[in-house]
Amino acid sequence: GNSVTQMEGPVTLSEEAFLTINCTYTATGYPSLFWYVQYPGEGLQLLLKATKADDKGSNKGFEATYRKETTSFHLEKGSVQVSDSAVYFCALTPYGGATNKLIFGTGTLLAVQP
Amino acid sequence: DVKVTQSSRYLVKRTGEKVFLECVQDMDHENMFWYRQDPGLGLRLIYFSYDVKMKEKGDIPEGYSVSREKKERFSLILESASTNQTSMYLCASSFSYLRGAGANVLTFGAGSRLTVL
Numbered sequence: 001g002n003s004v005t006q007m008e009g010p011v012t013l014s015e016e017a018f019l020t021i022n023c024t025y026t027a028t029g030y031p032s033l034f035w036y037v038q039y040p041g042e043g044l045q046l047l048l049k050a051t052k053a054d055d056k057g058s059n060k061g062f063e064a065t066y067r068k069e070t071t072s073f074h075l076e077k078g079s080v081q082v083s084d085s086a087v088y089f090c091a092l093t094p095y096g097g098a099t100n101k102l103i104f105g106t107g108t109l110l111a112v113q114p
Numbered sequence: 115d116v117k118v119t120q121s122s123r124y125l126v127k128r129t130g131e132k133v134f135l136e137c138v139q140d141m142d143h144e145n146m147f148w149y150r151q152d153p154g155l156g157l158r159l160i161y162f163s164y165d166v167k168m169k170e171k172g173d174i175p176e177g178y179s180v181s182r183e184k185k186e187r188f189s190l191i192l193e194s195a196s197t198n199q200t201s202m203y204l205c206a207s208s209f210s211y212l213r214g215a216g217a218n219v220l221t222f223g224a225g226s227r228l229t230v231l
Contacts, residue, residue, distance in 0.1 A: 032218055043118070043204055043222035044157075089156065093218045101147070101172070102206075102220055106156035 002027045006090045006105035013080055013112050021075040021088055021108045023064075029095030033057075033066055033073040034102065038087040047075075047088070080112045117141075118223035120205050126229045133192040135226050137205030144210035146188035147220065148172075148180065151202040160203075163188055164210065195230045202227050 007022040025031065032051045036044040048057030053068035062077045073090060090105040121136035139146065145164050149157040149172075159172030161180040169180050177199060181189045188207075192199055206220040 034219075036222075041224075043224045044206075044220075045222065046219050049219065101159060101162060102157075104149075104157040106154060 002031065002092060002094050002103050004090050004092055004103055004105035006088075006108055008106070009087075009109035011108060011110050013110070015082055015112055015114050016079045017112075019075070019077040019080045019084075019110070021090075021110070023073045023075065023090035023105060025071050025073065025090075025092050027071075027092055027094055030068070031092040031095050033064070034091045034093070035062070035064055035073070035075050036089045036091060036104075038089065038107075040086070044089060080110070082112045082114055085110055085112045118205055118207055118221050120203075120223040120226045122226050123224065124227050124229075126231065127195050128231050129196060131195050131230075133195050133228065133230075135190040135192075135203055135205075135228070137188045137190070137207075137223055138186050139188075139205075139207040139221070140186065141207060141221065142185070143207035143221070144185075145208045146182065147206040147208075148178075148188070148190045149204045149206065150174065151204055151225070157204065160190065192228075195228075197230050200228060200230045 003026045005024050034049045035047040037047045038044045048059040050057040050066035055066045064073050064075045087107045089107045091102045118139045147162040148160040151157050158174050163169045163182040179191045203226045205223040208220045
């Protein structure tokens with residue numbers, strides 16, 4: 001079946017450090033891939049997405065590349081800020097899905113210290 | 115600004131009570147979803163609806179039911195609340211896949227944290 005595996009947290013970094021949060025998936029065909037972010041006390045919001053192999057999604061300095069060969073969609077940012085502290089969820093929508101159901105990973109808590 | 119609004123941010127209920135969680139969206143979205151969020155488990159889909167009066171079970175529908183009488187409103191119902199339903203509940207909505215590219219982005223509400231004693 002379809003599933004998403006992401007690295008466990010918490011991830012604790014100092015401000016301006018480089019961030020990588022790993023995400024791999026299992027799915028048939030070509031799913032769409034997403035990163036959602038949840039700031040404290042809020043719902044989830046879309047951070048970036050990619051819909052086909054080799055696509056790169058980017059937003060707010062974050063990037064992730066859809067790697068079909070390694071079934072991965074790792075999230076990266078070159079220099080994190082305290083305001084990036086949040087829970088990050090990797091997710092997919094199955095290929096050909098008629099209802100846009102999202103399948104989520106378990107989330108990774110990022111804590112950025114000044 | 116587009117919104118998904120969940121009526122209650124925090125609820126405390128007793129075992130056996132009937133609980134209603136309400137969700138309203140103002141984006142004319144066809145699809146609506148109820149997810150449950152628990153630490154270490156991520157988000158799990160309870161039910162979703164792709165049209166008025168239409169519903170389908172998600173991954174963990176047991177102990178829950180839903181109602182969608184109007185396009186903008188999607189209610190989650192716990193017929194007899196139990197302590198293992200203590201959780202954060204997230205409502206989301208999206209356009210139908212028939213609308214093409216960009217339709218598969220979900221917009222989430224802020225969540226309803228339910229405690230069952």
